[in-house]
Amino acid sequence: MATIRDVAARANVSVATVSHVMNGSRRVNDETRQRVLDAIHHLKYRRHGIARSLRRSKSGAIGVIISDITNPFFADLVRGIETAIQEIDPESHIILSNTDEDAAKELQVIDVLMEKRVDGLILAPAGGNEGFLSDLVSRAFPMVFVDRALPQVDADSVVVDNTVGARRIVEHLIALGHRRIAAMRATLHATSIDARISGYQTALREAGIKPDPRLVIESASEIGAAYAAGQRVLALDPIPEAVFCSNNFTTLGLIRAIHAAGLRCPDDIAVVGFDDFPWADSFHPQLTAVSQPAFAMGEDAIRLLFDRINERRTGKSVQLTLSTDLVVRESCGALIKRGAPTP
Amino acid sequence: MATIRDVAARANVSVATVSHVMNGSRRVNDETRQRVLDAIHHLKYRRHGIARSLRRSKSGAIGVIISDITNPFFADLVRGIETAIQEIDPESHIILSNTDEDAAKELQVIDVLMEKRVDGLILAPAGGNEGFLSDLVSRAFPMVFVDRALPQVDADSVVVDNTVGARRIVEHLIALGHRRIAAMRATLHATSIDARISGYQTALREAGIKPDPRLVIESASEIGAAYAAGQRVLALDPIPEAVFCSNNFTTLGLIRAIHAAGLRCPDDIAVVGFDDFPWADSFHPQLTAVSQPAFAMGEDAIRLLFDRINERRTGKSVQLTLSTDLVVRESCGALIKRGAPTP
DNA sequence: TTGTATGCGTTATCAC
DNA sequence: GTGATAACGCATACAA
Numbered sequence: 001m002a003t004i005r006d007v008a009a010r011a012n013v014s015v016a017t018v019s020h021v022m023n024g025s026r027r028v029n030d031e032t033r034q035r036v037l038d039a040i041h042h043l044k045y046r047r048h049g050i051a052r053s054l055r056r057s058k059s060g061a062i063g064v065i066i067s068d069i070t071n072p073f074f075a076d077l078v079r080g081i082e083t084a085i086q087e088i089d090p091e092s093h094i095i096l097s098n099t100d101e102d103a104a105k106e107l108q109v110i111d112v113l114m115e116k117r118v119d120g121l122i123l124a125p126a127g128g129n130e131g132f133l134s135d136l137v138s139r140a141f142p143m144v145f146v147d148r149a150l151p152q153v154d155a156d157s158v159v160v161d162n163t164v165g166a167r168r169i170v171e172h173l174i175a176l177g178h179r180r181i182a183a184m185r186a187t188l189h190a191t192s193i194d195a196r197i198s199g200y201q202t203a204l205r206e207a208g209i210k211p212d213p214r215l216v217i218e219s220a221s222e223i224g225a226a227y228a229a230g231q232r233v234l235a236l237d238p239i240p241e242a243v244f245c246s247n248n249f250t251t252l253g254l255i256r257a258i259h260a261a262g263l264r265c266p267d268d269i270a271v272v273g274f275d276d277f278p279w280a281d282s283f284h285p286q287l288t289a290v291s292q293p294a295f296a297m298g299e300d301a302i303r304l305l306f307d308r309i310n311e312r313r314t315g316k317s318v319q320l321t322l323s324t325d326l327v328v329r330e331s332c333g334a335l336i337k338r339g340a341p342t343p
Numbered sequence: 344m345a346t347i348r349d350v351a352a353r354a355n356v357s358v359a360t361v362s363h364v365m366n367g368s369r370r371v372n373d374e375t376r377q378r379v380l381d382a383i384h385h386l387k388y389r390r391h392g393i394a395r396s397l398r399r400s401k402s403g404a405i406g407v408i409i410s411d412i413t414n415p416f417f418a419d420l421v422r423g424i425e426t427a428i429q430e431i432d433p434e435s436h437i438i439l440s441n442t443d444e445d446a447a448k449e450l451q452v453i454d455v456l457m458e459k460r461v462d463g464l465i466l467a468p469a470g471g472n473e474g475f476l477s478d479l480v481s482r483a484f485p486m487v488f489v490d491r492a493l494p495q496v497d498a499d500s501v502v503v504d505n506t507v508g509a510r511r512i513v514e515h516l517i518a519l520g521h522r523r524i525a526a527m528r529a530t531l532h533a534t535s536i537d538a539r540i541s542g543y544q545t546a547l548r549e550a551g552i553k554p555d556p557r558l559v560i561e562s563a564s565e566i567g568a569a570y571a572a573g574q575r576v577l578a579l580d581p582i583p584e585a586v587f588c589s590n591n592f593t594t595l596g597l598i599r600a601i602h603a604a605g606l607r608c609p610d611d612i613a614v615v616g617f618d619d620f621p622w623a624d625s626f627h628p629q630l631t632a633v634s635q636p637a638f639a640m641g642e643d644a645i646r647l648l649f650d651r652i653n654e655r656r657t658g659k660s661v662q663l664t665l666s667t668d669l670v671v672r673e674s675c676g677a678l679i680k681r682g683a684p685t686p
Numbered sequence: 687t688t689g690t691a692t693g694c695g696t697t698a699t700c701a702c
Numbered sequence: 703g704t705g706a707t708a709a710c711g712c713a714t715a716c717a718a
Contacts, residue, residue: 046454046457046458047458048397048458048460049402049458049459049460050393050396050397050402050459050460051397053393054391054393054394054397059392059393060459068422069412069418069421069422070415070418070419070422070621072413072415075412075413075418076413078412078439079411079412079413079441082439082440082441090455093438093440093455093459094438094439095436095437095438096421096425096437096439097425097436098422098425111389112433112434112436114389115389115390115391115392116392116393116403116436117391117392117393223621252621252622252625253625255625255627256624256625259625259627259629278413278566278595279595279622281599282595282596282598282599282602282626283625283626283627284598284602284626284627286602
């Protein structure tokens with residue numbers, strides 16, 4: 001592989017000149033520049049990104065730590081990050097790591113990324129590493145939380161208004177006449193799930209319905225567990241008229257349980273979910289859901305991050321809260337019972 | 344940030360010694376080692392991955408180029424790659440790029456990755472860059488194709504037996520009594536789709552059914568287009584008894600079209616798809632599909648790649664063909680018409 | 687068992 | 703408008 005010296009030699013110039021034509025960092029005589037360009041072309045020269053990183057003390061790598069890329073929400077988020085990087089600084093790239101919500105794994109992954117000298121970190125924190133993370137931000141390391149924030153850690157964050165989103169969709173359920181509304185609570189050490197459940201409870205209370213803790217069923221965030229939890233929901237006596245699922249997994253598990261039990265949705269039981277996904281309208285009935293702007297969250301997160309990296313912004317952290325959309329389809333019963341009203 | 348010199352100074356040893364204790368690359372007196380370890384600990388020293396890469400001329404980066412991480416197949420594949428990397432060489436990491444099946448984007452992305460000096464490439468080729476890629480492998484650059492191979496490019500590859508997979512599932516349809524079987528052909532410049540359609544035709548022929556080109560409907564690999572294509576399938580006269588969908592998108596589009604038309608599956612029309620996904624059994628009816636070992640493909644691909652990188656294997660390329668699984672659920676009509684026979 | 691010194695390929699400072 | 707050269711932080715060949 002040709003180096004900058006090879007190019008310099010062939011073009012009869014110094015390495016400095018080659019470097020400057022590559023980077024446009026100072027005026028170069030047109031004829032000289034052309035000689036350099038020719039040499040570059042002939043030698044198929046590509047600059048050595050690693051050497052460059054070392055010299056400029058900027059790796060061009062952004063660490064992105066999520067729980068699972070297999071989750072469509074995170075896949076969209078990552079595409080958003082990638083797209084925005086392309087616009088803002090195409091020389092940068094993502095290093096992606098999955099933690100599966102495991103705090104220990106998260107810690108280890110961050111360690112590796114620090115050794116790789118990532119310029120910054122976008123993190124959907126699993127929770128449990130607050131101390132370490134606080135230390136990081138206090139040393140001014142560029143970091144932004146996404147999807148969930150950690151109250152104890154004062155970093156930038158991009159989240160969604162979980163409370164309002166959950167509240168709206170449960171209000172919708174209530175407007176349709178449902179009263180006995182259960183909830184599936186995904187067990188994650190994340191503030192987001194708590195907020196969703198709390199939005200659910202608020203909606204009930206405002207409608208004069210007393211939240212019944214027995215109607216809140218816990219479920220691990222994994223498809224098998226969610227199926228089992230779904231069966232527990234159906235075993236409630238009497239069976240709920242509607243169910244609010246606090247994330248992807250619980251929705252899928254419940255729907256499967258409903259079909260397995262030979263029940264019909266929304267006739268026998270209505271279902272709504274937090275977090276929409278591309279397949280939602282291939283479902284039968286099509287799923288009514290709270291849709292999160294995952295792609296936009298990724299874009300915003302990376303923008304905040306670059307602002308930190310380039311020190312366009314220092315000091316006080318900023319919290320971005322995007323709003324969700326209520327996507328009314330069929331599983332809530334809306335279309336069937338009375339058309340598609342908006343709450 | 345502390346450097347190796349800081350550590351050396353604090354421990355009263357040379358940088359060489361520090362380097363050797365970090366890497367375990369030569370014997371060091373126990374007491375000396377302890378001093379070094381203490382210094383490392385006190386200074387919170389982390390070695391500089393970039394400098395290390397430069398010196399060892401090994402970036403520890405693996406380029407992974409796929410069409411879209413949002414596709415569950417690729418998400419699984421990437422998790423497989425990541426998991427195997429963790430085992431084989433935890434110092435390495437993935438740089439992920441999406442091409443959206445765009446050859447120009449693919450070329451550009453590869454260029455960027457080459458500048459970053461990735462140690463190797465795992466690529467689901469979009470097609471169209473055969474010349475460039477051939478050049479790369481001829482210069483012994485480690486590369487392995489995944490999901491699809493390029494006949495003109497002699498690189499290692501990990502694919503699935505598309506023909507057999509498609510054939511089996513269509514045979515299953517035939518065994519259930521379906522005769523008029525349509526197919527949805529995703530338009531991709533990929534050998535995999537061709538192979539699937541050809542498997543479909545073979546199954547028909549072997550059953551004495553003459554493949555009818557009018558029953559093969561084209562669809563772009565995008566959900567909206569697939570929905571429209573699905574409607575075209577339903578508009579065939581007479582309506583097919585069953586449909587074989589050649590990938591994820593076409594399956595989803597068709598199912599949606601069926602529901603929208605008020606038809607019932609499998610009673611009015613049976614559906615099977617190539618490429619299973621985690622949500623398939625939350626569908627109603629649950630989807631019968633050919634399941635690909637995406638995770639394992641990722642593992643195998645990275646293994647092949649590391650063999651190249653470490654020159655454990657040179658020269659002749661190897662082709663790995665994994666087999667698929669037929670997952671019989673409900674959409675084919677099997678359970679409903681006669682229990683769940685295996686073909 | 688340990689240390690010295692060179693170079694990996696750049697960028698950037700300083701000099702001309 | 704151009705060039706010489708000193709870092710960037712590490713691994714390692716060679717010495718001791």
